[in-house]
Amino acid sequence: MSKKEIIEGYKGIMDLDLTNIPEYLKKETVELHMKDIEKYKGDQFKLKPHLRYENTVERVQKMYENIGIIQRKKKNIQLQEQIKHNEKYNKKGG
Numbered sequence: 001m002s003k004k005e006i007i008e009g010y011k012g013i014m015d016l017d018l019t020n021i022p023e024y025l026k027k028e029t030v031e032l033h034m035k036d037i038e039k040y041k042g043d044q045f046k047l048k049p050h051l052r053y054e055n056t057v058e059r060v061q062k063m064y065e066n067i068g069i070i071q072r073k074k075k076n077i078q079l080q081e082q083i084k085h086n087e088k089y090n091k092k093g094g
Contacts, residue, residue: 007030010040011044016030
């Protein structure tokens with residue numbers, strides 16, 4: 001199996017996978033990818049701040065990540081409380 005060749009994307013631009021691109025096209029493909037990223041940055045800069053990717057999509061993604069962290073912490077606390085409860089009542093009955 002061949003090694004994956006990935007060129008990192010940028011915010012709203014996906015990573016570029018060169019794995020199945022013919023060798024003679026890779027340089028041009030990477031150059032186009034980098035030009036797309038620069039164009040994207042310019043386009044984002046022209047937008048009003050509240051419409052930019054980092055203030056729309058990224059903000060919502062971070063919010064959901066934080067909600068997930070909080071939910072996992074709460075679930076862990078509930079699990080620990082349930083374990084303590086079970087241990088307490090199992091000792092009484094045994």
